[in-house]
Amino acid sequence: MEIRRLGRSGLFVSEISYGNWITHGSQVSEETAHACVRTALELGISTFDTADVYGGEGVKAEDVLGRALQGVRRESVEILTKVYWRNGDAPNDVGLSRKHIMESIDASLRRLRTDHVDVYQAHRYDRFTPLEETMSAFADVIHSGKAHYIGVSEWRGEAIREAHALAKEYRIPLISSQPQYSMLWRVPEAEVLPVCEELGISQIVWSPMAQGVLTGKYLPGQHVAGSRADETGGGSMARFMKEEILTRVQRLRPLADQAGLTMAQLSVAWVLQNPNVASAIVGASRPDQLRETVAAAGVTLDADLMKAIDEVIDPVAERDPDLTLIDRGWPLPEED
16 A cells, blocks of 8 residues: 655545445444454555545444544544534534534544544535635634644535635645546546646545446446445436446456456556545445455556546546536525
8 A cells, every 4th residue: 555645735645545435334234344444454544534424314434433443543544524414403504614513523523532533624615604714613623633634525626726725824734625536527627636736735536436337347238236326226326327338338348457457446546647636535345345446556557558548438428527516505594
């Protein structure tokens, strides 16, 4: 496992991170979740990504991760969590207000069984709260020692620029952006990556395998019983489950074979070729999945292979920056 510097900060992260978005507290047993965390540590993963709403009702994912990391030297791992999405029934249990941020960080720390997180991330942009209020609250979280750095997730380039200016004013380190990024989802390339490169902010990308589609297990015209797509009816995967996309993904298989990689390894290695990507988040429902994926660490794809991948995928790759997965707004009480 190699390590990479996060932005222009002094923080280093493992180039593959372990994330528990749809596994801990929902899809897998706690025993399996703990086994996956142990395997991640054995494989050299030191960076763990979660959020205060992962795991469904009862925000179980943070709780499970906190228990799984008990006994691990705190200084040897980097824990990242997030705030924004609704985690209660009260009007202020959502968003990036000072109230929600301050209450959420304390709740996350209790569940994670630690006195600080390494990076505290705004899970979406909040168009209802002044950015100055949000950044001031993050500054207080940093200055209180409850987080060392801050980051954002699924923010547009201009919003990142505005937040970075305020972070400099408040003398706090905004060092990371967490967008969806893969061969099929190139949305961050138009705005987010250029802005972040300019400002010294790194990407910690999620879904480098396009929610499993780039592993090649979904074949054109074939139903996969028991798969994530089967269980969710497609959900956010629906955009990738088109015949043309699935057909082109199968054309990557000989390229992966040529590189001596599995399809999963090829997709993770591909995002790690981007110099602005510090880490790629992967999940697992079994330890052996992690062992396969982590083999992508340290892999260099040569220019001819990168060109060949582009020739296959470019016609179906999504690049529209307007499709950044920002929240379009959560319900507010009716105004008079």
